Amino acid sequence: MPQPxxxxxxxxxxxxxxxxxxxxxxxxxxxxxxxQLKSLVARDLWDMNEYFRVWNEQSxxxxxxxxxxxxx
Numbered sequence: 621m622p623q624p625x626x627x628x629x630x631x632x633x634x635x636x637x638x639x640x641x642x643x644x645x646x647x648x649x650x651x652x653x654x655x656q657l658k659s660l661v662a663r664d665l666w667d668m669n670e671y672f673r674v675w676n677e678q679s680x681x682x683x684x685x686x687x688x689x690x691x692x
Contacts, residue, residue: 621654629653 630646633639640646655678663671676682 621657625657626650626653 640649655675659671659674662674
């Protein structure tokens with residue numbers, strides 16, 4: 621995701637008094653935020669199937685299931 625978009629989201633959060641407790645929490649949250657935005661863009665461009673396709677790329681449960689299915 622473009623950094624200006626991330627910056628705008630963080631600025632909006634600050635305006636609404638929603639902020640991470642410290643830099644460590646913000647750094648832990650940013651990858652999730654970027655991934656969520658990527659999933660939402662896929663949904664808006666295509667449909668919910670693409671949202672879940674993108675979202676499930678990071679799902680440990682889905683990846684383990686695929687591993688088990690393909691191992692047989």
